[in-house]
Amino acid sequence: MTVTRTFNGDRLKAARIYRGKTIAELAEEVEVTKQAISQFENGKTPGLETLLRLISALGFPRDYFYEQNRNEAQIGNTYFRALLTSKKKDRMSQIEKMKIVASIYHFLNKYVNFPNLNLPSDSYDFNDIESIASQLRQFWGIGVDEPLTNMVRLLEKNGIIVTSFSTDGEGIDAFSQRQQVEGCDYYFVVLGEDKRSATRRQFDAAHELGHIILHDWTHDIESLSREEFRQVENEANQFAASFLLPKDAFIRDLIYPNKLDYYVELKKKWRVSVSAMIVRAYQLKVINNNQYQNLMKQLSKKGWRTKEPLDDVIQIPKPTLMKKAIEILIINQVMTGEQIVRQLSTNNLSLNSSEIEVLLGLDKGTLVDKNQGNPVVSIRQSIGREIE
Numbered sequence: 001m002t003v004t005r006t007f008n009g010d011r012l013k014a015a016r017i018y019r020g021k022t023i024a025e026l027a028e029e030v031e032v033t034k035q036a037i038s039q040f041e042n043g044k045t046p047g048l049e050t051l052l053r054l055i056s057a058l059g060f061p062r063d064y065f066y067e068q069n070r071n072e073a074q075i076g077n078t079y080f081r082a083l084l085t086s087k088k089k090d091r092m093s094q095i096e097k098m099k100i101v102a103s104i105y106h107f108l109n110k111y112v113n114f115p116n117l118n119l120p121s122d123s124y125d126f127n128d129i130e131s132i133a134s135q136l137r138q139f140w141g142i143g144v145d146e147p148l149t150n151m152v153r154l155l156e157k158n159g160i161i162v163t164s165f166s167t168d169g170e171g172i173d174a175f176s177q178r179q180q181v182e183g184c185d186y187y188f189v190v191l192g193e194d195k196r197s198a199t200r201r202q203f204d205a206a207h208e209l210g211h212i213i214l215h216d217w218t219h220d221i222e223s224l225s226r227e228e229f230r231q232v233e234n235e236a237n238q239f240a241a242s243f244l245l246p247k248d249a250f251i252r253d254l255i256y257p258n259k260l261d262y263y264v265e266l267k268k269k270w271r272v273s274v275s276a277m278i279v280r281a282y283q284l285k286v287i288n289n290n291q292y293q294n295l296m297k298q299l300s301k302k303g304w305r306t307k308e309p310l311d312d313v314i315q316i317p318k319p320t321l322m323k324k325a326i327e328i329l330i331i332n333q334v335m336t337g338e339q340i341v342r343q344l345s346t347n348n349l350s351l352n353s354s355e356i357e358v359l360l361g362l363d364k365g366t367l368v369d370k371n372q373g374n375p376v377v378s379i380r381q382s383i384g385r386e387i388e
Contacts, residue, residue, distance in 0.1 A: 005066040007045040012065060015058040016041075018100075020093040029057045063350035070103055070348050073179035073186075076217035080175045081207065081233060091175075094167060098177050098188055101359050103349050105161050105188075106181065108325040111334060115321075117159035117185060119212070129214070129235060133242035136213060145249035147270050151205035152191070152317040160187045160212065162205070162319040164361050167192040174204035178217040187212050191319070197307075198314040199273040203240050205317075210239030241280045244272050250280065257286045260298045264309045274308050275299060322360045326367075337367035 016026050016037075023041075027034045030053045040046050046054060055062055078095050080086060105114075120139045137144055140158060148154060155162050167173070167190070176189045189208045191201055214235055224232065250270070256262040263274040270277065278299070282292040299305065329335045335343060341353045353367035 007040075007043070007051075008065055008067060008069065009041045009043040010069055011060075011067065012037075012054065012058075013041040014096055014099075015060045015064065017089070017092050018096040019058055020089055021058075022089060026054075026057060030054055059352065059355070061345075061350045061352060063345060067345075067348040067350060073099075073102060073181045075099070076178040076180070077215075077219065077221045078175055078177040079208070079211040079215070079221060079232075079236075081173055081204075086172050090172065094172060094175060094190065095177070097165070097359060098175075098190060100349070100351070101163050101190070102161075102177075102179055102186065102188055103347075104344065104356065104360065105186075105322060107344055107347055107349070108322060108329075112325045112328055114161075114325070115157055115159045117187070119158070129238045130242045130247055132213065133239055134246065136243065137246070144246050148202070148206075148244055149271050150317045151202045151209075151244075152319055155189060155205055155209060156319060156321045160189060160209070161321070162189045162191065163322060163359065164191040164193050164319055165358055166194055173200070174208055176208040176211050178212075196316065197273070197311045198316045199267065199271055199276070199308070199311070201316055202244065202271050203273065203276055206240035206243050207236045209243070210236035214239060238283075241276065241283070245270060245277065245280050247284060250277075251284060251286060254281055254286050257281050258291055258295070260295055260302075263295075267308070267310055267314075271314065274304060319361055323362055326360065326362060330366075336369045338369045341367055 016023070021029075023034050023037045027037045030037070030050060032050060036046075036050075040054075051062070051065070054065075075095075078091070078098065080091055080094075108114075118140070120136065122135075134144060137146075140154070142148070142154075152162055167175075172192060173194075174189065174191045176187065179186045179188065189205065191204055211232075215232060221229070221232075253266055253269070260274070263277050266272075266277055267274055272280075275296075278287075278292065278295045281287050282289070287295070326337075326340065329340060330337055337353065341351070341356065344351060344356070354364070356362070357364060357366055
């Protein structure tokens with residue numbers, strides 16, 4: 001018996017948004033009218049030739065456009081640091097990518113045990129962010145004087161799902177999102193691959209953690225005024241600085257706070273950029289405004305606004321948990337790489353293997369089978385292995 005499948009216009013719209021294309025841009029590329037694209041997105045089935053052009057323009061498999069919609073999670077805010085400067089279509093593209101990352105995570109979670117979300121449930125006084133950062137360090141068992149050398153690992157260890165991929169150079173350094181699935185909260189953080197600096201990634205990760213700890217995930221962030229948005233961002237920045245550079249320990253280290261080169265030495269220990277440490281020193285009133293301005297002028301003159309000393313030396317922390325989950329399934333012969341891709345398709349998420357590799361930060365070719373003859377354990381069997 002032949003099963004007739006129906007073209008899913010919602011999937012066409014999702015794919016278009018994912019690629020950051022407007023209706024007009026896609027219409028021009030596919031050589032149809034804007035009205036035709038709108039009709040297709042509302043469920044009209046395109047002809048075969050047009051469908052092939054749509055597939056080519058959007059880079060999704062044919063099956064993707066004929067699958068049922070996934071059980072969508074309840075999605076809260078997505079916090080973008082570049083909300084005021086980035087285009088809405090670029091932000092929507094990243095949100096669509098985040099949805100797919102989340103779907104892949106929930107698929108993998110059927111086979112491996114990821115760390116549980118480990119966040120304090122206390123409400124916080126936003127007027128004392130310094131104390132909030134200190135309390136979280138204590139809650140996670142981190143010494144109050146201890147430098148944090150790998151913020152990405154710390155987030156993953158405490159159940160926050162992190163991945164990294166290119167955010168297309170539109171100023172979107174990082175963003176975070178909360179989803180609720182069957183009453184459970186999941187927090188996802190994406191770190192952009194466009195700026196190659198370990199210390200910037202450290203701060204970006206701590207900044208997104210600030211949103212997770214401090215801010216409301218139910219209100220529409222797009223409706224905030226510029227002043228309200230800046231306040232939210234300033235709070236996340238203050239949290240990141242307080243969390244990465246604990247007040248008392250950092251002040252003790254500021255032996256030569258007026259010497260720019262001394263901050264390079266501190267960078268080796270604290271894994272925080274020179275510019276961020278200067279700002280922190282000023283906020284803690286270790287240096288005055290004139291000293292702060294002088295240091296910033298020196299920093300600009302040396303060209304350190306774009307690239308600082310040690311940026312090409314300190315190793316950039318990378319997300320590992322979902323990559324390890326894939327590796328565990330393959331190594332333990334639960335599924336081959338190609339079977340993972342096929343099983344995702346069975347779960348209404350048909351994607352090219354190269355797309356998955358990019359979204360999860362996998363090595364190119366990870367999901368392409370090299371030994372077709374290897375026996376595998378039934379894909380229904382969960383190996384129940386914990387990832388740390």
